[in-house]
Amino acid sequence: MLSGRRLDLLDPSPLDIEIEDIAHGLARVARWNGQTVGANIFSVAQHTLLVEEVARRRVGEPDRRLALALLLHDAPEYVIGDMISPFKGMIGESYKAVEKRLLTAIHRRFGLAPELPADVVKLIKAADRGAAFLEATQLAGFSTAEARRFFGARPALPAGLERDFMTPWPAPVAERRYLERFARVFSGESRPRT
Numbered sequence: 001m002l003s004g005r006r007l008d009l010l011d012p013s014p015l016d017i018e019i020e021d022i023a024h025g026l027a028r029v030a031r032w033n034g035q036t037v038g039a040n041i042f043s044v045a046q047h048t049l050l051v052e053e054v055a056r057r058r059v060g061e062p063d064r065r066l067a068l069a070l071l072l073h074d075a076p077e078y079v080i081g082d083m084i085s086p087f088k089g090m091i092g093e094s095y096k097a098v099e100k101r102l103l104t105a106i107h108r109r110f111g112l113a114p115e116l117p118a119d120v121v122k123l124i125k126a127a128d129r130g131a132a133f134l135e136a137t138q139l140a141g142f143s144t145a146e147a148r149r150f151f152g153a154r155p156a157l158p159a160g161l162e163r164d165f166m167t168p169w170p171a172p173v174a175e176r177r178y179l180e181r182f183a184r185v186f187s188g189e190s191r192p193r194t
Contacts, residue, residue: 025078
C-alpha cells in the first residue's frame with residue numbers, strides 16, 4: 001500500500017489497514033467496469049458516499065456505527081477491485097471468502113463488529129440498490145424499466161445533490177471527499193441535513 005503497509009490477502013490484519021489507503025484505492029476503482037459516461041470514472045469512493053446519502057434519506061442521520069458501516073461496505077474493493085455481479089457469481093466462493101476476510105479486518109480496524117446485524121445489512125443493501133438505480137440510469141445506459149427490474153425503486157434525492165453525485169468526480173476529489181466524510185463520522189461529528 002502507499003502508506004507502506006503490507007497487507008496479507010490470505011490473513012489480513014487490522015493493523016495493516018489505513019483509511020488513507022482505502023480512500024486512495026476506492027477513488028481509483030471504477031464502478032460498472034468503467035462503462036459510464038463522463039470524462040472521469042465513477043469511482044467506488046463516490047458510490048460509497050452516494051450509498052450513505054441514500055441511506056440518510058431513508059432513516060435520517062445515521063448513528064456513528066451505521067455511518068461507518070455504510071462508508072466501509074465496499075472497502076475490500078480498495079485491494080480486490082470492483083467486479084460486476086455476474087462475474088462475482090461465476091468466480092463463486094473463493095472471491096467471497098477473500099472479500100469477507102478483508103471486510104472483517106476492516107471492521108475490526110475501525111471498531112465495528114466483524115458481522116453486522118441483519119437490519120444494518122438490509123439497510124446497506126437497500127441503499128446500495130438505490131444508488132445503483134441512479135448510476136445505472138444516469139451513467140451506465142440502463143432504461144428506467146430495466147433499472148427498476150434489477151435494483152427496485154428510484155431513491156429520492158434533492159435535485160442539486162443528485163446532480164453532484166451523478167457527475168463523476170476526478171480521483172483526487174473523490175478521495176478527499178471520502179476522507180473528509182470518514183473523518184467526520186469517525187470523530188462522531190454529525191452533519192446538518194441538506
